[in-house]
Amino acid sequence: MxxxxxxxxxxxxxxxxxxxxxxxxxxxxxxxxxxxxxxxxxxxxxxxxxxxxxxxxxxxxxxxxxxxxxxxxxxxxxxxxxxxxxxxxxxxxxxxxxxxxxxxxxxxxxxxxxxxxxxxxxxxxxxxxxxxxxxxxxxWVSLSDRVTEEVAKNLQPLTGRICAFSDVIPEVQLTHTKDRAEQPRNDTACQSMKEGLDRLPKMKPREGTELRFSVIPQKSYPPGATPAEITRCSMDLSYALETVLEENYGQQPLDLLGEMQFAFACFLIGSVYEGFEHWKRLLALLCRSEEAMRKHKELYLGLIAVLYHQLGEIPPDFFVDIVSQDNFLTSTLQDFFQFASGPGVDGTLRKRAEKFKAHLTKKFHWDFDADLDDCAPVVVDLPEGITVD
CATH class of the missing domain: 2.60.34.20 (Substrate Binding Domain Of DNAk; Chain A, domain 1)
Incomplete structure (x- = not known):
């Protein structure tokens, strides 16, 4: 060393x-x-x-x-x-x-x-x-204080190793010459990118090497939902969030924050991009669950604390690059701040969200009260001669 x-x-x-x-x-x-x-x-x-x-x-x-x-x-x-x-x-x-x-x-x-x-x-x-x-x-403590030994054990691969590059194998094992002969031939030129990708063998993680993150439901509404329920559950993801909490954390909903920290650490320190993608999915799920925000005060107070430390560890220009693609971070947090100021939200949570919003506006120069365009974060115009540390 x-x-x-x-x-x-x-x-x-x-x-x-x-x-x-x-x-x-x-x-x-x-x-x-x-x-x-x-x-x-x-x-x-x-x-x-x-x-x-x-x-x-x-x-x-x-x-x-x-x-x-x-x-x-x-x-x-x-x-x-x-x-x-x-x-x-x-x-x-x-x-x-x-x-x-x-x-x-x-x-x-x-x-x-x-x-x-x-x-x-x-x-x-x-x-x-x-x-x-x-x-x-x-x-380190600020980035991992919600990750218990049990949470880490349940999320990391069965091998115990978290690898920056997945260990993958073909979904179909072509062990015999006859099996390989029946596969599409690759000796002719591809007519499109899609055709080229389709010719590549389908791969899957080697058993025991995959991260075991909570599965977020593909459908945000319950089975047999009416069109009105589908619309409501698509705008308020509380049903999907409650499903994740019930299936993975039972009486310990705050452990979901541990999973969020685990995913972020895998990305920030372990260079595992899958961790970042899962962190984004969890953040969107939490920030767009209006009914759950009224129900789970402690979960959302904890979320603000977790995000405060996580966003403090990444240079602002990193989020500019990410946001320039799909405006994920600013639009997601804008939904969060809007719901946090709504009726029925605990007063302590509302005040904490307002302070967090002011902190991010000062740090990143983002205006969460304005309409966001499709390409970039909104920048607050400051008077000439005034700077923000």
């Missing part, structure tokens, strides 16, 4: 002492030099003496890494792999690098004798352990 000692130097002595006594330790043996490895919101390039991370605050963390091919000869960085870990005080978690799979193998942690041996020799190992980057702890 490069410059890893600075975290301890800059840390409050009482905090450093407490983490030294109570913090968990990740012992990661055999990680090749040059590997990009990180925990939570910070990453490094592994040096020749690296053997793990110490002084990790107990709780949920996201370990992520990219294998590097021949770091001394123009390194080629592989796709990022990550996993959520819930660490206990003074816990030692042991993993060995598997060069064949280019992955960390945590099976050694189940060997109590091996873990005990590591614990006894921890003092000798200490110079090879980089301290947890405590300066990012506050940021």
């Amino acid at each position: 490069a410059n890893s000692s600075s975290s301890v130097v800059d840390m409050d002595p009482d905090v450093a002492r407490r983490l030294f006594e109570e913090g968990a330790t990740l012992v990661l043996l055999g990680v090749p030099q040059g590997t990009e490895l990180g925990i939570d919101c910070k990453s490094w390039q592994v040096g020749p003496r690296f053997k793990g991370v110490k002084m990790i605050p107990p709780g949920l963390h996201f370990l992520h890494y990219c294998s590097v091919n021949k770091p001394d000869c123009g390194a080629e960085v592989g796709p990022k792999t990550g996993l959520f870990l819930t660490l206990k005080p003074r816990e030692i978690l042991l993993a060995n690098w598997d060069p064949k799979e280019e992955d960390l193998d945590f099976s050694a942690s189940r060997n109590e004798e091996e873990v005990s041996r590591i614990r006894e020799n921890l003092r000798d190992l200490d110079p090879h352990l980089g301290p947890y980057p405590y300066e990012v702890m506050r940021k």
